[in-house]
Every structure is written in structure tokens, then in C-alpha cells.
Amino acid sequence: MAIIKVEDIAHVRFSAPDLGLMRGFLEDFGLTCFATGGRLYGKGGDGRPFVHVTEPGEAKFLGVGLRAASIADLEALAAHEGTAVEPLEEPGGGMVVRLTDPDGYRIEVVAGQACEAPEPCAAPQFNSAAAKPRQRETIRLDPAPAHVRRIGHAVLKVGDFRRSEAWWKHRFGFLTSDEIEAAPNVPLGAFMRCDRGDVPSDHHTIFLAQLPGPLGLLHAAFEVESLDDLMLGHEYLKTRQREAAWGVGRHIMGSQIFDYWKDPFGNELEHWTDGDLFTAADPPAKQTMQALLAVQWGAPHPMFAGRMAPPPGLIAFVTAMQLRIKRLFARSPKEA
Numbered sequence: 069m070a071i072i073k074v075e076d077i078a079h080v081r082f083s084a085p086d087l088g089l090m091r092g093f094l095e096d097f098g099l100t101c102f103a104t105g106g107r108l109y110g111k112g113g114d115g116r117p118f119v120h121v122t123e124p125g126e127a128k129f130l131g132v133g134l135r136a137a138s139i140a141d142l143e144a145l146a147a148h149e150g151t152a153v154e155p156l157e158e159p160g161g162g163m164v165v166r167l168t169d170p171d172g173y174r175i176e177v178v179a180g181q182a183c184e185a186p187e188p189c190a191a192p193q194f195n196s197a198a199a200k201p202r203q204r205e206t207i208r209l210d211p212a213p214a215h216v217r218r219i220g221h222a223v224l225k226v227g228d229f230r231r232s233e234a235w236w237k238h239r240f241g242f243l244t245s246d247e248i249e250a251a252p253n254v255p256l257g258a259f260m261r262c263d264r265g266d267v268p269s270d271h272h273t274i275f276l277a278q279l280p281g282p283l284g285l286l287h288a289a290f291e292v293e294s295l296d297d298l299m300l301g302h303e304y305l306k307t308r309q310r311e312a313a314w315g316v317g318r319h320i321m322g323s324q325i326f327d328y329w330k331d332p333f334g335n336e337l338e339h340w341t342d343g344d345l346f347t348a349a350d351p352p353a354k355q356t357m358q359a360l361l362a363v364q365w366g367a368p369h370p371m372f373a374g375r376m377a378p379p380p381g382l383i384a385f386v387t388a389m390q391l392r393i394k395r396l397f398a399r400s401p402k403e404a
């Protein structure tokens with residue numbers, strides 16, 4: 069039984085040596101930025117006070133915020149952890165419980181933030197062969213940054229997937245949508261969604277991935293208004309000579325149309341639209357690492373984009389071997 073069930077992701081937090089440089093990128097990326105209390109904040113059009121925070125300091129990912137349903141939930145979580153519910157002294161106020169996960173990530177669980185009215189959001193009508201809802205109307209789009217609506221998910225590298233999975237699920241009520249295996253019975257991670265009962269929830273809010281290399285944030289993802297908005301945002305970031313990372317394409321797990329970019333400090337941020345939603349009644353599935361890296365259409369994963377690209381099966385094999393070796397060494401002290 070989970071201590072609480074979080075509603076959604078709230079924000080991601082970074083530090084960077086040049087807030088002006090970060091602001092320039094975030095505005096090109098489609099966030100509305102403002103500075104207060106020595107920090108830089110980025111917000112989307114959903115009325116929430118902020119979704120991206122940068123503090124002055126060395127270039128670093130600092131942590132992730134989750135949104136609890138109520139202050140009472142924060143109190144239950146704080147009691148379980150033997151810690152306190154504190155005032156959140158940032159735009160929008162509210163309260164926060166600060167935790168540290170098994171890999172040392174800062175987790176800020178927030179509730180009671182004041183929100184503004186959401187901005188109007190364009191609802192484009194796409195004509196298809198089956199249905200033509202747009203009639204006697206044209207599509208005319210202006211070049212502009214994408215319109216980030218909200219933060220959708222974060223992907224964290226973890227040292228031990230099963231340990232992290234247990235920690236995150238027990239505290240926050242996450243449900244597995246898709247578990248990824250590098251080989252049969254060698255799990256490397258899972259896409260996990262919020263348990264909101266009958267209320268549909270994004271296919272994933274957190275993805276914990278035990279992959280080779282140093283720990284850290286793999287990316288944070290932001291929902292934009294629509295496919296047109298994502299594509300206009302892509303063109304705009306190109307004209308601004310920002311660093312593209314991967315996209316545009318359509319993922320398999322979650323089905324999102326995606327577009328990944330790097331900020332000036334090497335952090336990866338994703339635009340996405342048209343993702344899957346599930347309720348608590350939908351069962352988890354198992355998926356291969358090949359499916360994780362493949363696309364339904366669009367740009368291949370950068371690992372497979374070169375002419376000398378390794379086959380996906382080889383990457384899965386090497387990852388599975390690394391995970392098995394790690395598992396073996398993790399077990400041996402007890403067995404000895």
C-alpha cells in the first residue's frame with residue numbers, strides 16, 4: 069500500500085552558471101520565464117506557478133518536484149519519513165516535503181500551490197480520410213516558439229532499478245505502464261504513471277532506467293499544444309541554432325510524438341504531444357529494449373543514425389550482460 073498517490077510531476081530543478089543563457093534557451097523552447105529571489109523560473113500555459121527552476125551555481129541537475137493531491141497527503145508522507153512539511157518559499161507558495169531517493173536525487177513533493185487561470189490553448193482540427201471536422205476554414209500558422217503547456221515527465225538513471233522502483237512506488241503510488249527488459253528477466257527500467265483511479269493519467273510521469281554510465285537526468289519532457297505547435301517549435305529552435313538531440317518521431321511506449329533538444333548546459337529537454345493515457349485499471353506490460361529505442365515513424369535514435377550504427381540487438385545484449393554482472397556482484401556478499 070502506497071503512503072500517498074501523487075497526481076503529477078510538478079517541476080524540474082537545475083543550477084547553471086549563467087541564468088541569462090538558460091533563459092534565452094528556455095524562451096526559444098517555449099517557456100514563459102521570470103526571475104525572482106535570485107532564481108530563474110519557467111512556466112507553461114496551464115496556470116501552474118512554475119515547471120522549470122534554475123538556481124545560480126555549477127551546471128547541474130538538482131532534483132524533481134512531484135505534486136501531491138493535498139496538504140494532508142504531505143503530512144502523511146512527512147510522518148512516514150520522519151520529516152517536516154515546510155512552506156514552499158517560491159512563486160505560488162504552498163507546502164513541500166523534501167526527500168532524498170536511494171540514488172541521492174532531491175525529490176520535492178509539493179501541494180497547495182496557487183495557480184493562475186490557464187492560458188487559452190489552440191485546439192486544432194485535423195481532417196482525415198475518416199472524418200473532416202474542419203470545413204470552410206484554412207490552416208495558417210505563424211513561425212514561433214512552441215507553446216509549452218505543462219511538464220509531463222522526467223527520466224532518471226538509477227543504480228539499482230528494483231530498489232528505486234520499490235522506493236518510488238511505496239511512497240508515491242506509481243503504477244507500471246511498461247517495464248523494459250534488456251533480456252528475459254533482466255529488467256532495466258519502467259515507465260511509471262500516477263495512480264489517479266478512474267481519472268486517465270499520462271502513460272508515464274517518471275521513467276527509472278538502470279543504464280550504463282553516470283547517474284543523472286536523462287531528460288525532462290514538456291507537453292506542447294499540438295502537432296503543428298511541436299513542428300513550428302522544431303523549426304524555430306533550428307533557426308535559433310539550438311542543439312537538436314533526437315526527433316521528430318513517434319515513440320512506441322507512450323505513443324508520443326517527440327522532439328528532444330539540449331539546453332546550453334547539456335541538459336536534455338523534450339517537447340511532446342499526443343501521448344497515451346491510462347487509468348489504474350490498465351495492466352502493466354513488458355517491452356524489449358529494442359522497442360524502447362525504436363520509433364513508429366521519424367528520426368531514428370541517435371545511436372542508430374550513423375552509417376556504422378550497432379544493431380539494436382547488440383546494444384540490448386551488451387546492456388543485459390552489464391546488468392547481469394552487476395546483479396551477480398550485488399548478490400555475492402550475502403551468498404558468501
Ligand SMILES: [Fe+2]
Binds near residue numbers: 223338
Ligand atoms: Fe520522454
